[in-house]
Amino acid sequence: xxxxxVSLVGAGPGDPDLLTRLALRRLRRADIVFHDGLVPEPxxxxxxxxxxxxxxxxxxxxxxxxxxISDALIDASRLGVRVVRxxxxxxxxxxxxxxxxxxxxxxxIPFEIVPGISAALAAPALAGIPLTYRGVAxxxxxxxxxxxxxxxxxxxxLRPLSATLVVLMGLAxxxxxxxxxxxxxxxxxxxxxxxxxxSRPDEFVWAGTLAGLPGFSTGTSNALPGVIVIGPVVAxxxxxxxxxxxxxxxxxxxxxxxxR
Amino acid sequence: xxxxxVSLVGAGPGDPDLLTRLALRRLRRADIVFHDGLVPEPxxxxxxxxxxxxxxxxxxxxxxxxxxISDALIDASRLGVRVVRxxxxxxxxxxxxxxxxxxxxxxxIPFEIVPGISAALAAPALAGIPLTYRGVAxxxxxxxxxxxxxxxxxxxxLRPLSATLVVLMGLAxxxxxxxxxxxxxxxxxxxxxxxxxxSRPDEFVWAGTLAGLPGFSTGTSNALPGVIVIGPVVAxxxxxxxxxxxxxxxxxxxxxxxxR
Numbered sequence: 121x122x123x124x125x126v127s128l129v130g131a132g133p134g135d136p137d138l139l140t141r142l143a144l145r146r147l148r149r150a151d152i153v154f155h156d157g158l159v160p161e162p163x164x165x166x167x168x169x170x171x172x173x174x175x176x177x178x179x180x181x182x183x184x185x186x187x188x189i190s191d192a193l194i195d196a197s198r199l200g201v202r203v204v205r206x207x208x209x210x211x212x213x214x215x216x217x218x219x220x221x222x223x224x225x226x227x228x229i230p231f232e233i234v235p236g237i238s239a240a241l242a243a244p245a246l247a248g249i250p251l252t253y254r255g256v257a258x259x260x261x262x263x264x265x266x267x268x269x270x271x272x273x274x275x276x277x278l279r280p281l282s283a284t285l286v287v288l289m290g291l292a293x294x295x296x297x298x299x300x301x302x303x304x305x306x307x308x309x310x311x312x313x314x315x316x317x318x319s320r321p322d323e324f325v326w327a328g329t330l331a332g333l334p335g336f337s338t339g340t341s342n343a344l345p346g347v348i349v350i351g352p353v354v355a356x357x358x359x360x361x362x363x364x365x366x367x368x369x370x371x372x373x374x375x376x377x378x379x380r
Numbered sequence: 381x382x383x384x385x386v387s388l389v390g391a392g393p394g395d396p397d398l399l400t401r402l403a404l405r406r407l408r409r410a411d412i413v414f415h416d417g418l419v420p421e422p423x424x425x426x427x428x429x430x431x432x433x434x435x436x437x438x439x440x441x442x443x444x445x446x447x448x449i450s451d452a453l454i455d456a457s458r459l460g461v462r463v464v465r466x467x468x469x470x471x472x473x474x475x476x477x478x479x480x481x482x483x484x485x486x487x488x489i490p491f492e493i494v495p496g497i498s499a500a501l502a503a504p505a506l507a508g509i510p511l512t513y514r515g516v517a518x519x520x521x522x523x524x525x526x527x528x529x530x531x532x533x534x535x536x537x538l539r540p541l542s543a544t545l546v547v548l549m550g551l552a553x554x555x556x557x558x559x560x561x562x563x564x565x566x567x568x569x570x571x572x573x574x575x576x577x578x579s580r581p582d583e584f585v586w587a588g589t590l591a592g593l594p595g596f597s598t599g600t601s602n603a604l605p606g607v608i609v610i611g612p613v614v615a616x617x618x619x620x621x622x623x624x625x626x627x628x629x630x631x632x633x634x635x636x637x638x639x640r
Contacts, residue, residue: 250478
């Protein structure tokens with residue numbers, strides 16, 4: 121049997137409308153989809169003819185399970201079927217897609233990379249926060265907040281306010297992240313925001329300062345993945361201009377504004 | 381007349397297949413599209429019923445022309461038509477989308493943000509380079525290479541090799557960027573890559589080290605926008621796994637591999 125193509129596909133931040141045309145096509149034709157636990161049902165439903173396999177990682181067993189995921193992709197490909205490995209956001213941003221690519225390459229399996237919209241960029245945008253702004257921020261840093269040992273070396277030298285900080289998977293560690301920034305000279309008045317469930321119907325934005333970051337509450341969704349944005353650009357935020365809000369406000373309904 | 385909705389739309393890196401479903405819908409229904417000079421024709425062609433207006437900036441006149449672009453968006457909206465402002469990549473990454481949003485907000489124009497795939501993330505991915513990798517890089521920095529005065533403060537403190545560097549609009553300044561990194565302690569053996577025309581048929585990848593970065597040549601396309609990636613993750617690159625190559629290799633043709 122000729123091995124089937126494995127597509128490492130980015131699912132984007134959650135709204136099926138933010139899937140790319142290529143991702144839609146790969147999902148529709150997939151025979152089997154291996155997906156993260158965080159991919160929402162409306163996106164999985166695009167893969168209508170595929171069998172689905174959740175490969176959500178269990179805490180503390182990530183090491184074992186990463187190998188198991190790679191093995192499952194290889195085994196499926198060798199059956200000669202079309203395989204999609206579906207990850208939230210972009211497969212190559214903090215998602216261990218690189219490790220899966222290496223395993224596939226080593227096994228001689230044909231694969232391709234289908235980039236997706238990373239929440240690192242989309243969540244701030246949908247909250248009305250430009251990551252860069254002329255005269256305010258000319259670059260940004262994307263970090264995982266999951267493991268302080270990993271992000272501290274990056275923060276160590278970074279000049280306070282020199283770049284916008286975007287922290288994924290940092291809601292749980294936001295108190296220590298804040299302390300780490302304050303001790304490195306970031307003012308406690310630095311604007312900061314949290315975007316939870318970007319692009320989903322319950323999209324939620326908190327905006328304040330670094331001083332308030334440890335204490336904010338999302339209400340019900342405290343355990344959900346959120347994106348933290350820190351830097352002066354947060355103060356430049358425009359409000360309620362996410363396409364999700366526009367859709368809800370019926371600006372683009374059956375009789376949309378702007379069509380004569 | 382009720383003002384028309386203005387959609388700030390990210391066109392992605394160039395391949396129409398990397399447009400999102402939402403971007404496709406907005407383009408198809410647009411009455412007028414204001415686009416950058418870099419948006420390729422196959423993407424513009426999606427906006428089949430729209431009139432098109434190029435708002436490419438001329439060197440040295442950016443200041444004036446940014447105001448003119450915002451004014452044009454406002455004027456069009458006030459005619460009651462559907463307006464798309466189309467930018468390569470993501471509208472809020474180094475694209476001055478934030479300034480346009482502010483102008484629209486100040487004028488009371490309804491607008492929305494439609495995130496797109498940024499070349500900052502997609503170009504490395506399509507070149508087989510994961511921006512993060514367990515134990516190698518747990519974060520990345522995105523900079524514009526256009527203006528050294530803007531990026532130098534970010535590089536100043538950044539600990540060498542602590543994060544992957546992604547530089548947009550840096551091909552012209554790559555010699556001075558390399559010198560700036562070497563004087564800040566980055567080893568000249570640091571892996572580096574340049575990705576030109578990511579996701580387009582003539583996608584081109586150069587991979588080497590920081591020492592070789594100033595001297596590499598893309599051949600014909602030296603003036604084109606390219607993405608520079610610097611850091612140990614570049615050495616982890618898998619080869620020829622861009623979906624563009626996969627498509628060209630007929631792995632996914634009329635009789636694709638992997639379909640029984």
